[in-house]
Every structure is written in structure tokens, then in C-alpha cells.
Amino acid sequence: xKEVEQNSGPLSVPEGAIASLNxxxxxxxxxxxxxxxxxxxxxxxxxxxxxxxGDKEDGRFTAQLNKASQYVSLLIRDSQPSxxxxxxxxxHNYGQxxxxxxxxxxxxxx
Amino acid sequence: DVKVTxxxxxxxxRTGEKVFLxxxxxxxxxxxxxxxxxxxxxxxLIYFSYDVKMKEKGDIPEGYSVSREKKERFSLILESxxxxxTSMYLCASWGFGQxxxxxxxxxxxIL
Numbered sequence: 001x002k003e004v005e006q007n008s009g010p011l012s013v014p015e016g017a018i019a020s021l022n023x024x025x026x027x028x029x030x031x032x033x034x035x036x037x038x039x040x041x042x043x044x045x046x047x048x049x050x051x052x053x054g055d056k057e058d059g060r061f062t063a064q065l066n067k068a069s070q071y072v073s074l075l076i077r078d079s080q081p082s083x084x085x086x087x088x089x090x091x092h093n094y095g096q097x098x099x100x101x102x103x104x105x106x107x108x109x110x
Numbered sequence: 111d112v113k114v115t116x117x118x119x120x121x122x123x124r125t126g127e128k129v130f131l132x133x134x135x136x137x138x139x140x141x142x143x144x145x146x147x148x149x150x151x152x153x154x155l156i157y158f159s160y161d162v163k164m165k166e167k168g169d170i171p172e173g174y175s176v177s178r179e180k181k182e183r184f185s186l187i188l189e190s191x192x193x194x195x196t197s198m199y200l201c202a203s204w205g206f207g208q209x210x211x212x213x214x215x216x217x218x219x220i221l
Contacts, residue, residue, distance in 0.1 A: 034209050043200055043215040044153075088153070090210070097143075097168070098210055102152040 002027040004091050004101035012107045019076040021104050023089030026070070032092040033065055033072045037085045038103065044088055048074060079108045112137045114203045114213035122219045129188040131216050133201030141204040142184035144168075144176065146197040147215075153200070159184055191220045 003026045013019045021035075032051055036044035050056045050063040050072065062075040072091075076083055089101040117132035135142065143158040145168075155168030157176040165176050173195060177185040188195055201213040 032209075036212075041217075043212040046209045046211065049209050097155060097158065098204075100153045 002091075002093075002096075002099050004089055004099050006087075006089050006101040006104045008102060009105035010107050011104055012109060013079050015079060015081060015108055015110050017079050017108075019079045019083065019106055019108070021074040021076075021087050021089075021106065023072045023074075023091075023101055024070055025072070025089075025091045025099070027091065027093050027096075027099070028067075028070060030067075030070075030091045030093045032094075033063070034090040034092070034098075035061075035063060035074045036088040036090060037083075038088060039085045076106075079106075081108045081110050084108045112139075112203060112205075112208075112211040114201055114211050116199075116201050116213035116216050118216050119214060120217050120219075122221060123188075123191050124221055125191060125193060127188075127191045127220075129191050129218070129220075131186040131188075131199055131201075131218070133184045133186070133203075133213055134182050135184075135203035135211075136182065137203060137205060137211075138181065139203040139205040140181070142178065143202040143204070143210065144174075144184065144186045145200045145202065146170070147200055148197050156186065193220050196220045 035048040038044045048063040060077045064073045086103040088103045113136045144156045159178040175187045199216045202210040204210045
């Protein structure tokens with residue numbers, strides 16, 4: 001059973017701080033990695049994806065991938081109250097289905 | 111931008127009814143998925159389809175069926191709705207080399 005693990009949280013950070021969200025996965029053959037943001041009562045919205053080891057930056061978001069450690073993270077700089085949501089990590093190995101983590105609930109305190 | 115449209119945002123049905131949830135995508139994707147999401151249980155895959163008229167069971171197919179008569183449309187059917195099928199239902203679409211994109215979801219209540 002392929003698994004994706006995340007701390008359920010809640011992770012609380014003050015406004016303006018860096019939020020660090022972590023994800024580990026069991027399938028060593030995984031090739032694509034995604035971060036989704038989900039507000040309460042809404043559907044998941046893609047915010048970042050990464051395919052190669054290292055960092056990928058998009059505005060205030062940075063995704064970090066370490067395939068050797070089977071670890072992917074999302075950093076949110078200058079966190080805002082509007083970033084308060086559940087963040088889902090998803091992992092994909094071509095030819096197989098996506099595997100989603102349970103999500104980490106982030107709370108950014110004003 | 112990928113657009114995945116689910117027919118209803120909120121739906122209330124009665125136990126024993128046959129329920130249809132519709133999903134349409136506009137990106138010519140081969141792959142479509144139905145999930146349900148419940149508090150504490152995360153996203154669970156019900157059925158998926160990799161081509162027209164093709165369907166595969168996911169992790170929790172019991173009590174559900176699907177139909178994919180056209181590439182852009184993937185329907186989820188609750189054959190005889192039960193209260194334990196009250197949930198948020200999410201449709202997703204995927205093209206090779208791309209992320210999955212989700213519809214807005216249908217919050218279904220079975221009374």
C-alpha cells in the first residue's frame with residue numbers, strides 16, 4: 001500500500017512568519033509531486049508542483065524535493081491569514097493513480 | 111486553464127433513491143476520477159476512468175457505479191443511496207504530464 005504521510009496539525013504560525021509543511025512518501029518510484037490548498041468546504045486547488053530534486057519557487061511559495069529521503073516540503077513565506085487552510089500533498093508514479101496525504105491544517109494568526 | 115464542472119454544489123436526496131452526479135471537463139483529458147472526502151478520512155478514490163467506456167474500481171467502489179459515454183463526461187451513480195454516503199464528492203481530471211484538477215465538489219446529504 002503506497003502511502004503519503006503528513007502531520008495533521010494544526011500548525012499555527014504568526015502573520016509574517018514562514019510556514020513549513022512536510023510530506024513523506026513510501027513509493028520510491030514516484031516522479032511527480034504536488035501541493036494543493038483546500039479551504040474549508042471548498043475543493044482542493046493546485047498551488048505548486050515539482051518533478052526534480054531541489055527547490056522550486058513561485059511567489060511566496062517554495063516547494064522542496066529530496067527523492068533520496070522521499071521527502072517533499074512546502075514553505076510559505078510572509079504567511080497571511082488568507083493562507084489558513086488545509087494543505088494536501090499528492091504524489092504520482094506514472095501508470096498509477098495519484099496518492100494523496102491526509103492534509104495539514106495551517107492556521108496563520110493575525 | 112482546466113475547467114472541471116460538477117453539476118451540483120449541494121444535493122439532498124432520500125434513502126433508497128438513485129442519485130446521479132455529473133462531471134464535465136473541457137481539456138480533452140483521457141483520465142477522470144471520482145473521490146469522496148470525509149473529515150478525518152481524507153480523499154478516497156471511488157472509481158476512475160482512463161478512456162471512454164472504460165472504468166476501474168478505486169479503493170471504495172461498493173454502492174457506486176460510473177458511466178463514461180463521452181470523453182468529457184464522467185458520471186457517478188449511487189444505485190440506492192444510503193445515509194453513510196453523505197459526503198463531499200469531488201471529480202478530478204488529469205492529462206499526461208499534468209497535475210490533477212478538481213471540480214468545485216458536490217456536498218451530498220442523504221436523509
